[in-house]
Amino acid sequence: MFRSLDRFIEEQSWLDTIGDPLQGWFKALFQMGGGTGKRVQNLLNGTWLGHPLHPMVTDVPVGSWTATMVLDAVGATRDDDAMSSAADITLGIGWAAAVASIATGWAQWSYTSGKDRRVGLLHALTMATSFVVYTASLTARLRGARGTGVALANTGYLVMAAGAYLGGEEAFDIGFGVNHTAFEQGPGDYVAVMSEADLQANALTKVDAGGVSVLLVKLNNGIFALDDTCTHAGCSLAGGKLDGLSVICPCHGSQFDLRDGEVINGPATYREPSYFVRVRDGMVEVKRGL
Ligand code: FES
Incomplete structure (x- = not known):
């Protein structure tokens, strides 16, 4: 009923x-x-x-x-x-x-x-x-x-x-208000996701890391990686906007710090999972961080 x-x-x-x-x-x-x-x-x-x-x-x-x-x-x-x-x-x-x-x-x-x-x-x-x-x-x-x-x-x-x-x-x-990355488990060990030479600087790039979509951002001070799925309602952050050391979600404007995934502005309340990044043999590798 x-x-x-x-x-x-x-x-x-x-x-x-x-x-x-x-x-x-x-x-x-x-x-x-x-x-x-x-x-x-x-x-x-x-x-x-x-x-x-x-x-x-x-x-x-x-x-x-x-x-x-x-x-x-x-x-x-x-x-x-x-x-x-x-x-x-x-x-x-x-x-x-x-x-x-x-x-x-x-x-x-x-x-x-x-x-x-x-x-x-x-x-x-x-x-x-x-x-x-x-x-x-x-x-x-x-x-x-x-x-x-x-x-x-x-x-x-x-x-x-x-x-x-x-x-x-x-x-x-319906799942409104839940953390939309709650069931995502990024790789526990480093996996190669793309060639560093192909990674465009100052841009939002979406890659696959062991079945999880990850956002890569290459800036002057390094390469940063966050889960690509917005914790607020699940939009892809790669479609958003880069703002200094942060990314702004295209759907409702939540802003996340690229360094640790912390929420700078809502409506999101949960931080984005972040990833460790390294470059080996010219390939960008990521593994689940904090
Ligand atoms: S889905 Fe990202 S702010 Fe709502």
């Missing part, structure tokens, strides 16, 4: 009529911010952490609102005001963390496309609905309408559970 539901959602092309302008709006907003916009993007995506920030932040509202539901139930059963107050506090904590979850989620979603974008959009809209319902619950509680507040919170929890399912689908089935 869930499998056909997943396929059904992925095929809903009408979601693109919302996704297109929304995504354009987010990108324009970040671009308008210039360097600050880029820093905010890096912050929200988790580039600074080397790990996507969104899945970490979302644990807080999910955990807090689960506690709210339990404390509400215990408070009502025992007629215990302390439990009810604790439920209100956890709801408030979850609400504050949900604001951060929404911000990190939209930042991550702004680089999706195709079915990633459709499922991601539905996930975001479902979670936004849950947030609105919890806001109404908080308001009702503050006004003393406890019964309404509890009913709204329980409704919000069901909506949140549906949204969480879609979020899991986005990551575990």
